[in-house]
Amino acid sequence: MRKAFTVSILGGAAMIAACSASAGTAAQPALEKFSGIWEVSPPGPGPGGPGPGDDRRGPPPGQFGLRGPPPGPAGAGGPAPGLGPDDDRKELGGPDIEGLDRADRMTYRRMTPAGKAAFEAMDPHDLPANNCKSNGLPSLVGIPDVQQWTFDGDVLTIHYADFNTRRTINLGDNAPKDDSHTMYGHSVGSFRDGVLTVTTTGYTATPGGLGRNAPGSASRSTVETYRLSADGKSVTGQLTIHDPEYLTGDLTAPIAFGRANDVTSIEEVPCDVEASQRYLDK
Template sequence: MRSISCAAGIAGLAVAAGAAAHHSHASLDRNNPQTKAGVVAEYLWKVPHVYLIVDVPDENGEVVQYTVESMNPPSLARLGWSADTFRPGDPIILHGAHDRDPDRPYMGLDWAQSVDGPRMFADRRQLEAYLEETGAEPPSGSIVDAEVPPAETFPSGFWTRTVSPYREPPADMPLNDTGKALVAEFHESQNPLNECIYPGPPRMMMMPMAYNFRWEDDDTIIIDRDLWPQPRVVHMNADTAPQAEPSAWGYSTGRFEDDTLVIETTDFIDDRWGIQIGLHSSYQKHLVERYWLEENGMALKGEFTITDPGYLSEPMVIQHSWAKVADRPILQAECSMEAAWLYITAGYNEDEYEVPVTLPQQ
């Protein structure tokens, strides 16, 4: 049985000369922050990332349309953003890293501000530093100062991952020949989320955003997460649990072993990236998850044991962890092919990529 810790950092994909062979952040020059003033043409509050399309006059008075990338909707919502923060026609000031190509109208966003609105940051640390420096009030709806009480029991509360995310398939997975061939052809543009397809567990449990664990009733635990199309259901009484058709999310039953929640999931279908980034899972997948509290209720630990002869040569164990965060409503936002295209390419054309890329249809 092979064990993998998600805490191990993995280097990102190499960036191609000229055009990124990675998603849009890779095209930005962090050493070239710029401030632009213009008018909002579009505000895309969508998944995977939020974008502002802004008409910016250049030094000759000609209008250049800039595409400005921010973060995902739940991350921004914690900083006070909403679907109504900006509207077409709003005058706006933007600050952020410019594209590596100085002639390309593409930027990442540090902050944006309309004429009569607060300065809206895309990064929590930058927001906190600004508030401390200026004494300004946090944006309405933000939870930067929210109290985070410990979890006294489990399941309960909201949690976000504390491990470094993988940017490519981990090197030490116990793959069979099918798995090795699949991973050898990996490219980030293959991410099923770019086509609004949500993989099942365990991959679904290792994503960013906030997870909420709660009792629905005496026989049912609900696991929900920002942006999921529906919550995950864990049946705690197998005798009374309803039957269901096989699916990417499978059929989950649970039990407690002392203070550890154990979830066993079967009845899967073939699932893209259903095990780990770049690694599919088959209908033969069998998953056992274990969850327990540590650090006086402020940390949640997890262990996933995956058996899948379709892609693995032996069972694989993945360790994961989450930190307690403030309670708030689960956030939903539309998944958009347009936003996915921008996220993958930073606006580059398909033939400008160093590696073959199949872009989602807009």
């Protein structure tokens, strides 16, 4: 039985933003209200929330990969809440990889034959988190941690505490185009009617590219939307993942996070690849 690293995601979210050229300079002050450090909270307790040890339960209904009735023999309501790891494995199926949680297995059920084959062939040693790297999007959007937003002209930089990852978003309708493919893709943003929208394309095929342990293809794209609350203390929105090569339909997740307190900062913690993979040999 292979072992896999499970990344917890999508209980809250990151943020991504933009400035529309058609909105002109008037949009910039509104965008700058997103500046600062934000904190993503984990899912709450109960079925689907955090659990002890090798928790495969995944996020609560309505979160990543679980919006709407799941396909398959489990029925319109999906598996009964409170199932343990063994029941999850029997009920949801999926590759025989120790460490997969319910979200992984629900994603597997929504994958094309090509996606399932890639998942089954996955080597846990290749997972980004086992190589001191972030899984990238969509994981960065919801890992329970902090992130700092900084604007510099038509560029937004987000510094995530997760593996000290920095992401760049080009703002405006005239943002430069980039046809290259990278692990984090190429992000462009727009700001209209109070909604921040970021579209990311140009991904490379990545183990863990669909959020936890499920791989994502080079054909995938993501769209994030964010709206700032009237008091400027919270953000809500949605993430949508489109991967026609590996998914039979889009995956969506709600986004929610709050402004961190004034003493919060991001500390750069070193990571050792050998240490991060040591558990795989046990």
